[in-house]
Amino acid sequence: MKTLIMLQLRKNSVSFRTLITAMLASIPLALLIKSGHMPSREAVNLAMFYWLLAGIPLGALALAGSSGAGAAKETAFNTEQILPVPQYTLLLSSLAAVLLQVAALILAAYAIMGFALPLAEMSFEHTQVYRFYLFSMAYLVLYGFTLSYAFKNGMAGAGLAAAAAAATVVPLVTMSVFQEFSFKILPLIQLKLFICASALAGGAAALKILSGTSDRQENKSAGKLFAAALLLAAPALTTLASLAVLNIEVRKIMTPVPSNWFFPNEEKYLPGSSAGKEAPGAVLVQKPFSGEVFMIDESGRRAVIDPGTTSSEWGYILFPNLKRASAKRLTDDSGTTWILYSGSDGRELFGGNMDDGFKPRAKLGQTWSMHFISGKVPGILDEREGSHYYAALPPQKDGLKWEKIPGQTAEAYGYIAARYARKGETAVFEKDMRTLVSGGKHWTLPDARATGASVRGIKLNDGINFLVPRKNGDRYTTYLCRPDGKVSALWPHYFQLPGNLSTTPDGTVYGTLLTPVVSGEDLRVKSIDPEFYILKKDGETISGVRTGRILEKTGLNYEDISLLRADDSCLWFNAGDKYLVKARIGNTEDFTLWPLPPSIKGRSYSVAVSASANGIFIVAKEGVYFMNWEGGLKKLF
Amino acid sequence: MNTTNEAILTVKGLSKTFGARSVINDLDLDVSRGEVVGILGRNGSGKSTLFKILLDLIAADRGGVRVLGRSPDGSGKLRGLIGYVPEKPAFHTFMRVEEVLELRSRLFPRWDMAKALALCKRLELDINAKAGSLSKGNTAKLAWVAAVAHNPELLLLDEPTSGLDYLVRDHILTGLVSELAEGGKTILISNHRMGEMGGLLDRVCLLKEGRIDAGYSADFLKTEVFRISVRLEKDKFREGPGIKLLSRSGSLAELAVFGRENMEKIKTGAEISAMDLDTVFKALLGE
Numbered sequence: 013m014k015t016l017i018m019l020q021l022r023k024n025s026v027s028f029r030t031l032i033t034a035m036l037a038s039i040p041l042a043l044l045i046k047s048g049h050m051p052s053r054e055a056v057n058l059a060m061f062y063w064l065l066a067g068i069p070l071g072a073l074a075l076a077g078s079s080g081a082g083a084a085k086e087t088a089f090n091t092e093q094i095l096p097v098p099q100y101t102l103l104l105s106s107l108a109a110v111l112l113q114v115a116a117l118i119l120a121a122y123a124i125m126g127f128a129l130p131l132a133e134m135s136f137e138h139t140q141v142y143r144f145y146l147f148s149m150a151y152l153v154l155y156g157f158t159l160s161y162a163f164k165n166g167m168a169g170a171g172l173a174a175a176a177a178a179a180t181v182v183p184l185v186t187m188s189v190f191q192e193f194s195f196k197i198l199p200l201i202q203l204k205l206f207i208c209a210s211a212l213a214g215g216a217a218a219l220k221i222l223s224g225t226s227d228r229q230e231n232k233s234a235g236k237l238f239a240a241a242l243l244l245a246a247p248a249l250t251t252l253a254s255l256a257v258l259n260i261e262v263r264k265i266m267t268p269v270p271s272n273w274f275f276p277n278e279e280k281y282l283p284g285s286s287a288g289k290e291a292p293g294a295v296l297v298q299k300p301f302s303g304e305v306f307m308i309d310e311s312g313r314r315a316v317i318d319p320g321t322t323s324s325e326w327g328y329i330l331f332p333n334l335k336r337a338s339a340k341r342l343t344d345d346s347g348t349t350w351i352l353y354s355g356s357d358g359r360e361l362f363g364g365n366m367d368d369g370f371k372p373r374a375k376l377g378q379t380w381s382m383h384f385i386s387g388k389v390p391g392i393l394d395e396r397e398g399s400h401y402y403a404a405l406p407p408q409k410d411g412l413k414w415e416k417i418p419g420q421t422a423e424a425y426g427y428i429a430a431r432y433a434r435k436g437e438t439a440v441f442e443k444d445m446r447t448l449v450s451g452g453k454h455w456t457l458p459d460a461r462a463t464g465a466s467v468r469g470i471k472l473n474d475g476i477n478f479l480v481p482r483k484n485g486d487r488y489t490t491y492l493c494r495p496d497g498k499v500s501a502l503w504p505h506y507f508q509l510p511g512n513l514s515t516t517p518d519g520t521v522y523g524t525l526l527t528p529v530v531s532g533e534d535l536r537v538k539s540i541d542p543e544f545y546i547l548k549k550d551g552e553t554i555s556g557v558r559t560g561r562i563l564e565k566t567g568l569n570y571e572d573i574s575l576l577r578a579d580d581s582c583l584w585f586n587a588g589d590k591y592l593v594k595a596r597i598g599n600t601e602d603f604t605l606w607p608l609p610p611s612i613k614g615r616s617y618s619v620a621v622s623a624s625a626n627g628i629f630i631v632a633k634e635g636v637y638f639m640n641w642e643g644g645l646k647k648l649f
Numbered sequence: 650m651n652t653t654n655e656a657i658l659t660v661k662g663l664s665k666t667f668g669a670r671s672v673i674n675d676l677d678l679d680v681s682r683g684e685v686v687g688i689l690g691r692n693g694s695g696k697s698t699l700f701k702i703l704l705d706l707i708a709a710d711r712g713g714v715r716v717l718g719r720s721p722d723g724s725g726k727l728r729g730l731i732g733y734v735p736e737k738p739a740f741h742t743f744m745r746v747e748e749v750l751e752l753r754s755r756l757f758p759r760w761d762m763a764k765a766l767a768l769c770k771r772l773e774l775d776i777n778a779k780a781g782s783l784s785k786g787n788t789a790k791l792a793w794v795a796a797v798a799h800n801p802e803l804l805l806l807d808e809p810t811s812g813l814d815y816l817v818r819d820h821i822l823t824g825l826v827s828e829l830a831e832g833g834k835t836i837l838i839s840n841h842r843m844g845e846m847g848g849l850l851d852r853v854c855l856l857k858e859g860r861i862d863a864g865y866s867a868d869f870l871k872t873e874v875f876r877i878s879v880r881l882e883k884d885k886f887r888e889g890p891g892i893k894l895l896s897r898s899g900s901l902a903e904l905a906v907f908g909r910e911n912m913e914k915i916k917t918g919a920e921i922s923a924m925d926l927d928t929v930f931k932a933l934l935g936e
Binding site for chain 1: 665667704706707708710723724725726727728729733735737738739740741743752753755756757758
């Protein structure tokens with residue numbers, strides 16, 4: 013084989029030398045024509061970059077086309093086929109020679125660029141194309157050679173190969189980009205491997221069939237020719253079919269509406285606001301393809317917020333153009349649910365309920381961040397152009413009345429807490445930083461100050477309590493300040509609401525401590541075992557709840573588990589949006605798993621599972637489901 | 650010629666079609682070791698196709714082929730054991746003669762480079778000449794060297810003298826082929842002008858309509874074929890087995906008669922004479 017490859021390299025040497033000479037000649041040309049301010053290195057890189065993008069692919073087609081057509085000529089039959097080697101081996105040696113020459117051209121260009129791509133000069137599209145570069149080059153050479161051999165014509169073969177490569181690689185690129193930036197719908201890694209393998213192996217197999225029917229004059233049955241054609245077309249058919257499947261599937265996708273795109277969640281700087289919890293018994297869902305957004309409750313009743321639009325027809329050829337919505341909700345004492353909504357048509361305030369539906373109530377302008385405040389009067393806090401503004405709900409007839417809040421951030425928050433927070437919902441420190449006061453009550457805290465920020469209250473069965481972290485040397489303790497004025501040490505760690513504490517719909521407060529599990533004497537970290545610290549609504553605390561066994565059983569990470577509910581004897585967890593887990597308090601190794609319908613992970617980082625009083629909503633890939641606390645599942649939509 | 654009964658080549662029921670055209674049609678052929686066999690046929694009768702099948706260059710549609718104990722399997726190994734001189738020899742034009750031979754030395758398992766160079770010298774072939782600049786005669790010489798330098802047991806010569814001038818033809822045929830035949834090599838020669846093969850042949854097979862229509866030993870062709878001049882009764886004549894019409898002028902005709910037994914069928918008084926081999930072969934081909 014080595015002898016034959018050397019022979020083929022020699023046959024192609026004139027064409028190859030022409031290409032490499034042209035490539036080298038482009039260096040002084042690039043230096044000659046570059047603009048004055050452009051560094052020489054950049055000019056050379058740009059020249060090589062365009063060789064990689066255009067010159068080498070065209071050169072590869074030319075080399076492959078002429079070799080393939082040459083292998084089909086009578087001259088080749090007379091000079092080479094009488095040698096004692098299989099005719100297919102002769103073809104493979106010819107193909108191998110072209111591959112080596114193209115590889116040499118690529119390597120030369122890469123070496124001239126200093127073995128590094130000029131990523132700074134590359135557009136987004138270029139970076140995506142280069143991920144498939146080597147495969148595309150091999151594809152062009154193999155198909156250019158095979159098709160030129162089949163048609164005994166270099167130009168025809170090269171043209172067809174270019175078309176086949178475009179039909180195969182362009183959908184691959186668009187699917188990759190889509191799945192990187194949107195949703196993982198298809199098993200793209202396996203698909204790419206299959207397409208690469210089928211292109212290369214299928215091309216070689218087709219060449220063998222064609223060698224048999226052409227060189228060896230085997231019977232040209234329709235079956236053989238069809239098989240060869242199918243092998244050659246398989247990669248393109250696969251990618252086009254995959255793109256079609258992607259387009260079909262993406263139309264069905266549903267995701268939860270996140271609240272973090274245009275309404276950031278950093279409420280830690282807003283004492284007294286309690287915004288954005290899920291309205292009990294309902295969840296906001298979006299269909300990114302059409303842009304439709306609706307709210308759905310446990311009974312399956314739907315109320316449309318945004319009807320969406322029809323996507324571009326080009327979505328079939330390129331990748332789908334998705335619409336992403338973001339929203340925050342607040343239900344006031346009257347039962348009206350207000351929604352800060354950011355969709356494809358801009359930002360609006362909606363108000364309504366599941367019975368009467370939702371109507372747009374006011375337009376919202378550009379904002380840096382916007383939040384609900386559910387204090388004495390529900391309202392909206394808006395930070396824009398370096399200032400804070402407040403508007404009470406409901407809006408007036410002519411829209412929201414914005415009031416500018418004096419002062420910068422800290423002063424603004426203090427103003428908000430004083431003016432809008434309900435009595436007793438927020439506590440602040442006195443100057444001694446040990447006395448906490450709220451609504452006429454005060455608590456004296458031990459240890460030293462760990463934070464001087466105002467403290468948001470939590471509503472337990474006995475009233476508004478406050479969780480306050482304090483410091484003693486290097487150690488932290490979180491204290492609970494109860495409505496009766498008592499202070500008790502709760503947990504031997506730093507916990508603060510809303511910093512590293514979360515609340516569930518049933519009023520449970522919890523935080524998570526990540527404890528490394530080490531092995532052996534070298535203290536190598538084997539895993540991270542999250543420990544839950546839980547304060548139930550009845551005031552009972554549960555410390556150090558470990559979920560390592562759950563993670564081990566479900567194969568998930570410590571980041572994937574969150575608490576949903578706590579009752580007298582059990583805890584419920586969301587394990588990675590894949591399982592609802594019910595575990596016994598006191599022995600979390602005694603647990604039950606219920607698998608959830610598969611949801612789709614996008615870049616919005618929203619969680620598909622949201623809890624309500626009676627169970628969890630699961631915004632799955634193709635539908636909305638509700639599962640009760642004992643694993644009973646029903647499809648709502 | 651030295652022959653044995655060992656079959657070096659056996660073909661049974663061989664068939665090959667190209668599209669709708671049947672080129673070889675149920676052909677049988679046996680060749681013993683050491684035989685020199687001529688395949689006689691008109692242009693397009695399938696001689697080259699037969700050779701290509703024997704060389705494992707093209708696949709037969711049906712039938713069995715055994716050459717040197719192997720069947721053609723697409724691997725090309727048979728070609729390493731057979732010396733082949735094609736009708737239109739061709740070499741890579743950018744190679745020198747010596748490079749052509751070096752290439753073959755790396756591919757043919759039994760290549761003898763010393764023999765190749767010695768043959769080049771004997772045939773007055775410049776090893777430094779570019780293959781693309783060689784004349785037709787020198788190209789033929791190079792083809793011969795390439796065919797015999799790996800000491801093949803079987804030689805297939807496809808129209809070996811086609812287009813060559815008398816001197817080159819003589820150089821190759823009388824000198825080289827004789828030597829090979831006396832050395833016990835088995836040779837299969839296809840030619841539509843078999844007359845110039847002369848005394849080299851042991852046997853001639855007539856390839857007609859895709860099959861071996863008849864086979865004659867060389868001795869038979871030399872001694873048992875006669876020319877007869879006759880007057881045809883009522884201007885009617887039909888060729889029969891062993892009797893072929895050579896020429897005709899009115900009722901006068903010249904016939905070629907194959908075999909003494911066929912002579913008995915002809916009325917006495919006819920003018921009988923021996924026939925030269927060229928004419929015999931022309932008669933067999935129907936030319």
